[in-house]
Amino acid sequence: MNGYYPIMLKLEGKKVIVAGGGTVAERKVKGLLETGAAITVISPESTSVIQHLAHEGKIAWKQKLFAKSDIQEAFLIIAATNDPHTNNLVKEEAAEHQLVSIADNPEESDFHLPSHLKRGRLSIAVSTGGASPILAKQIRKQLEQQFDSRYEDYLEFLFSKRQWILKNVEDADLKRKLLTAIVSPEFLNNGDWDVMFQRLYEQMI
Numbered sequence: 405m406n407g408y409y410p411i412m413l414k415l416e417g418k419k420v421i422v423a424g425g426g427t428v429a430e431r432k433v434k435g436l437l438e439t440g441a442a443i444t445v446i447s448p449e450s451t452s453v454i455q456h457l458a459h460e461g462k463i464a465w466k467q468k469l470f471a472k473s474d475i476q477e478a479f480l481i482i483a484a485t486n487d488p489h490t491n492n493l494v495k496e497e498a499a500e501h502q503l504v505s506i507a508d509n510p511e512e513s514d515f516h517l518p519s520h521l522k523r524g525r526l527s528i529a530v531s532t533g534g535a536s537p538i539l540a541k542q543i544r545k546q547l548e549q550q551f552d553s554r555y556e557d558y559l560e561f562l563f564s565k566r567q568w569i570l571k572n573v574e575d576a577d578l579k580r581k582l583l584t585a586i587v588s589p590e591f592l593n594n595g596d597w598d599v600m601f602q603r604l605y606e607q608m609i
């Protein structure tokens with residue numbers, strides 16, 4: 405079955421458990437940090453980065469082997485130990501409604517992590533459904549070239565102008581034309597977006 409449902413999860417304040425504290429767990433933790441989730445790592449040993457994050461209070465680290473009680477009330481769980489038996493146990497012990505990803509068992513996972521490119525408000529996720537994480541990474545790198553760092557500010561411009569247009573332009577046709585016109589290579593490449601918009605607006609009204 406390959407009918408995955410892509411979704412952008414808001415994890416702020418939600419309990420996330422990562423079982424395992426190695427290089428894979430570290431990558432998953434880094435990806436979770438910006439979300440504002442309450443992250444707890446469960447592992448007898450952990451990387452220096454995980455230890456540092458715990459020391460800074462950005463995550464919690466329980467220095468112990470995984471136990472069923474660790475996942476109580478967790479919203480999302482990542483099993484990333486190097487012990488396949490433990491990883492599968494995490495899934496078995498989780499309740500039906502808890503979302504579990506098993507680092508070495510995509511078939512039994514409730515979700516896969518995509519390769520992720522973020523430019524401010526723009527988020528692009530690439531998934532190969534477990535076929536090839538390396539291909540997902542390569543595609544992400546290609547997209548990084550196409551959607552370069554300018555997009556971060558450009559998305560902020562689009563966001564604020566869209567708010568302005570929705571509030572100030574009543575005519576539905578003009579609204580649509582303005583919203584479409586600001587999404588163009590001419591706009592992106594010019595850079596002086598507010599001046600361009602003002603000119604465009606005056607031409608259209």
Ligand SMILES: C[C@@]1(CC(=O)O)C2=NC(=C\c3[nH]c(c(CCC(=O)O)c3CC(=O)O)Cc3[nH]c(c(CC(=O)O)c3CCC(=O)O)/C=C3\N/C(=C\2)[C@@H](CCC(=O)O)[C@]3(C)CC(=O)O)/[C@H]1CCC(=O)O
Binds near residue numbers: 534540544
């Ligand atoms: C995209 C990314 C996101 C992230 O993890 O943040 C991600 N893996 C990344 C990298 C990566 N992973 C692996 C390598 C070494 C090469 C290789 O073996 O292929 C590299 C490359 C590298 O590290 O450079 C090994 C690997 N990965 C999985 C297995 C187990 C298996 O398939 O059975 C094994 C073998 C384990 C072993 O060694 O035994 C499984 C999964 N990895 C996934 C996601 C999910 C499917 C995503 C998809 O298919 O699209 C899934 C199903 C589960 C999950 O969600 O974790 C991230 C790139 C981030 C970026 O963009 O930089």
Ligand SMILES: NC(=O)c1ccc[n+]([C@@H]2O[C@H](COP(=O)([O-])OP(=O)(O)OC[C@H]3O[C@@H](n4cnc5c(N)ncnc54)[C@H](O)[C@@H]3O)[C@@H](O)[C@H]2O)c1
Binds near residue numbers: 423446447450468486
């Ligand atoms: N999903 C992915 O992207 C991906 C990529 C590469 C590897 N893997 C798989 O991920 C797993 C972890 O790889 P790694 O390189 O991070 O391993 P690692 O050896 O660096 O780390 C393993 C960690 O698991 C902890 N651990 C072991 N038994 C435990 C238990 N019972 N309870 C809690 N913690 C326990 C160890 O203390 C250690 O911190 C492997 O199974 C590997 O095949 C997945």
